[in-house]
Amino acid sequence: MDEAGMIAGWAAPGYQTATAGEEGFRQLYEATSRPLWGYLYHASGRADVADDLLQETYCRFLARRAPAMDGAQVKSYLFRIATNLLHDRFHSRDEKAGQEPGECGVERDEDARLDVQAAMRQLKPRERELLWLAYVEGMSHTEIAAATGLSALSIRMLLYRARRKAAQILRPPETRA
């Protein structure tokens, strides 16, 4: 079953019974936990934070899940919870996201990886979130708006600026202006 099928399975009416709900959750989790972890890791810059927030996201999802959501809405909802948790974390602990990347078992032996990680570190948390949702998760502006709580109109502008900034940083040194 593909990712969309698994998420749709969870969102189907059958999830209401306990057993069907648990099985549906397992499928949803298999389909979404890795992309969600990747988002949390790159937005926060820390693997331990991503681990914590991943668990917290699913616990909140199970506790609060609103009925009658389709597959895309479920995915958006998960990313929305994760984004809110990230913001809470930044605010409550006054953490500078991404100050200590690579401290949690991140391999450092790949130049490309380092380039991207270095670029991500230079971006603001909000810019990282938008870039990841748009270019890795392939979300539309409307879906990003739903996931981040920003207005769909401002997404276009913010994403454009973030992309320009990321492209400037990722450009090889000899071609930089």
Add this chain to the structure above:
Amino acid sequence: MKQMGCEHENRVLRAMRSGQWTAELRRHASGCADCSEAMRVAMALQAEARRSEMQCHPPHPDWILERSRQLAREAAVRRMSRLLKAMRILAAIYAMAAGVWLVHGFAALSYREIASSLHGPSSHFALLGAIVTAAFVSAGLWPILREDSKRHGFGSGR
């Protein structure tokens, strides 16, 4: 107002993800600076996503389900504790008010007035109501106060 990006950017990114390119779109992407830049950023991020996915070891879903149940139980206990606390406060207020009323009300009356008021069916009902109320309040307060005294170690010497 300066245009932000290319209008075909989303189509280009979708084609990049799905691999379904049209000749026209491919031509456009190769000649458009905005689309090329978007593709470059998207490719770098997607490669990073694939690399980092190998580092991801999410916990087993059953563990998440169990933790979620545990959190739900804790939340239910917190809710019930708040309710019990409110009931305890209300019961204490009622008991105090009843005590004050009894002391002041009956102290102001002479024995003869009390005796004269206690006749007929209405006084019997009033007395019966007061006794039943007092019994219920006592029955409700007794286990709560006993639990409190146990928790705080009253009389245990600790």
